[in-house]
Amino acid sequence: MKLINKISVKFFIVTLLLFIVFGIVTLYVIKTEIQAEIDEELQSTTEEVIKRIEIEKPVDFKPFIEINQLEKSAEETSQFNNSILPDEDNESEIYRELITHKKIKGEYYEIIVRSSSPEEDDLYSSLVKVFLIVTPLLFISLYFVNRSTAKQELKPFYENLDKLKNFSLKKNTDIEFEKTNVAEFNDLNNAVTGLILRAVTEYKLIIESSENLSHELQTPIAVIKSKLELLRQKEDLDSDTVMLLNVMENNINRLSKLNKSLILLMRLENKEEFESGPVNVREILEKHTGFWEDFLSGKGIKLKVDTNLYPEINANDTLIDILISNLLSNACKHNIENGDINIITGSNFIEISNTGLKPSTDTGKFFERFTKSDSLKDSLGLGLSIVNQICNFYGYEIKYSFENNYHSIRVNFC
Amino acid sequence: MKLLTVEDEKDLAESISIYFNNEGNICEVVNSYEDARTKLNIYEYECALIDIMLPDGNGLDLIGEIKKQQPNCGIIIISAKNSLDDRIKGLDLGSDDYLTKPFYMSELNSRVKSVLRRRFFDGNKSVTFGEIKIYPEEKKAFVNDKEISLTKKEFEILVYLISNTRRVLTKESIAEHIWGDFADSYDKFDFVYTHVKNLRKKLSDAGCKDYIRSVYGTGYKLSEE
Structure with missing residues (x-):
């Protein structure tokens, strides 16, 4: 769930609860107010009625004013009541009434003044109506506020997120974050910028020191070799010694x-940086197909080279040599007996396809380091990873596919 | 021939000097840039083997020095840096060849001989071994003055063997000489075997004594005995 929606839901729920409380309080306050008003009115009406009785012009207007002469003496009282009486349509209606017992000119009267009080149901339903109108309005306005916030306020956030997603230490680029006027985002940006800076520095340090280490390693290897x-060159080496030497030489070469x-x-x-210049792809290709002649004829593999056009590229020729050689x-190596290899080149691509077994490992891993098929123990598993890195380095596009038992790798020099 | 090896790694420099001195060459060794300059001021060399990373200087600077003082001296850079641009830089500055550490002594020897042939005999120098005579630059081989037809690889193996006569050459080193070190074919020893077998046959068919000896479990050796 998006943060903004989370906040909105909470806000919405709280608002809803507040609305209910607000409704109940309002209802209560209004009811009390109305009752007080009615009572006041009833009282003044009663006084009016008493005056009328005094001047002997009594009014009797049922059910709102009712005057009853009492037989016996009674205490002078006045009392508010709620009573339910049937109206003309025989529906019961709630009335507020003030019952006053009063002695006027020696006679005892009971004066009842009534006023129809508003029904609570009506009040409730009015409130619910308001509620039903306001709530969707609130909801809709929240939705639009969210949308525009997401669009405007969160825009830099999402842009920065995209930048972070695409960030890679290997690409060696600095990230320039979008500025926002949201304090949290700016804090986050600053923290991430600092983090990236430290990561880049440390990554460079690691790469540099491992590169130096590898260079340093070459010297003792060279000495041993x-x-x-x-x-x-010693005379009379016995066969055991020769075997030991072979194993050592084999492994020192592997290490190297x-x-x-x-x-x-x-x-x-x-x-x-690598020095670059125009690369003679044709020469490189011919050299390497020449290297593999023996292997191909030994395994009965047919090599078809379809090259009318050669790619014209500007790069480091050793890197392109390594690229083609590894491909x-x-x-x-991954071919089968009596298989095929097809090489096609164009003005901006080279495609090498070969027959072979269905890939057993995840093909997405082909370009990762130390991925090798079990059958090839001699291989280091770095060949395609190097190819991939060279392509990354120059921004070439590399595509692998497996169709009709043909593995094919295409490099687009764009 | 007289060689100068400029290499700060003493053990490696020693190996180089032993390998070349065994062949009756004079191989002098210095371990620093300054020592190399001093030697170059006093003596003349036919070929210099220069390490790029020296404790007191850059071996690449020595190339200019040599070009100025001893323009006839061949130069081969030997460097631990598999650096793809140092090689070009070195060759641009006028070095004749570039070899990346670690390397086979026999490969270095073969490169030195090739440089010397190109420098001192305009590349037309033939190399003779018994009845065999080869013209490395023209890629031609003769037995008893009769040209024999060899494939490119057979020819390269023959040149490699002749450059390293009386040395034991491992199959691995022959393979690396032909295929380079980035080609790691797992069947390469079989191919070396096949090519050597064919080469031997072609030589003996042309009436040549079999000079190529198999060394048990190791490789081959070209020898009169």
Whole structure:
């Protein structure tokens, strides 16, 4: 539920309760007022009637004025009463009456003066009518106030929310929040701005230090690799030693590749500058298809290259080389025996599709780090993640699809 | 040949000097920018191997220095920075090649030889081993002066073997030489095996002695014995 609606509902309920209390109080006050007024009137009428009796011109106007001569003496009293009498239509009506016992010129009289008092039902129904008119009005006006508040006052809030949703530390952009005249929003904006600033600083620090760490790692790896190679040159190595050396070399190479890939990913994420220039996609493509020739013929995979037009792009040629190399290696590795690979290029895209098994893992995860199919233990699982990062870096659009047993990845260089 | 290695990591510098000195070369090692400048002022070198990140300076600045003082000296940058622009910067400044750490000594050796061939013999220098004669720049190979037809990869393997004669070359290093280090095909050893097998066959068909020895569990070695 939206905050503004929550507040409105509470406000509405409280208002409703207040209305009811207000109605009851009003009813009570009006009733008392009316009764007091009536009583006053009854009293003055009684006095008038007494005067008339004194000058022997009595009035008798039933049921409003009733004069009865009493047989025996009585105490002089006057008493207000409510009584119910039938009217002409034989419907009972409530009357307020003042019964006065008075001795006038030696005679005892009972004077009853009546006034029809307004019925409570009428009062109630009037109040309910008011209530029924005002409540929807209140509701409607609340709705419109909410809508316009949401539109105007909350507009900067929603705009800022959108900015926050799109914010990513990787994009490295500062957020400029919309200014509002709502104190809470400004407080929030200030707090979030501070938070982002700290996060960005710390993120940069982490990236930089991991990049430095990775670079530092390359040196000991290089030393170990060079010593292993020198060790290989020794005469008369027995087969056990050779096996140990193989395992070591294999793993040191793996470590080095992993490290290199991570450095590249970090540099891309950190949006570091790369020298760029026109890239010869054709040359790169031919080089890499040449690399994979052996593999393809070994597995009976047919490579079809449909390239009349080559993309003309301005980028770092090593990055594009890595991009194409990883895409192609992905298409080769995840292929099946006697499968196909189709490469299509256009003036602004490259699409590589290959036969392969139905993806077992979530295809959305293909571009995440360390996602690899179980069958390929040698692969680092970084290839497509690097491809994705390179595309992000240059703002290329990358699309994966699986149709008719063909996996295809298309990169639009836009 | 006379080499200068400018590398602040002493263990690595030592490996390089051992590898080159074993071949009868002179490989001198300095660990800092200033030492490198001093050496370059006194001695002449045919090739310099330069690390970019030195404790007291940037190896890239040494390139200009060498270009000025010893224009004939070949330059190969060896850097831990897999930096895609340092490579271009280095090559722009006039270095002949760029190698990223970690690397195989045999790869470095092969690069040095290639640089020297290009620099000192206008790229037309042939390399001979027994009956085999190759022209690396023209990508031609001869056995007993008769040209043999090799595929690109077979030729590259042959050049790599000849550049590193009497050295044990692992299949991994041969694979990396041909496919580069970003191509991590899991079947690459089989392909190395196939190419070497075909190369051996083509050489022996042309009447060449079988100089390529398989080293158990490791790889290959080109040797007369």
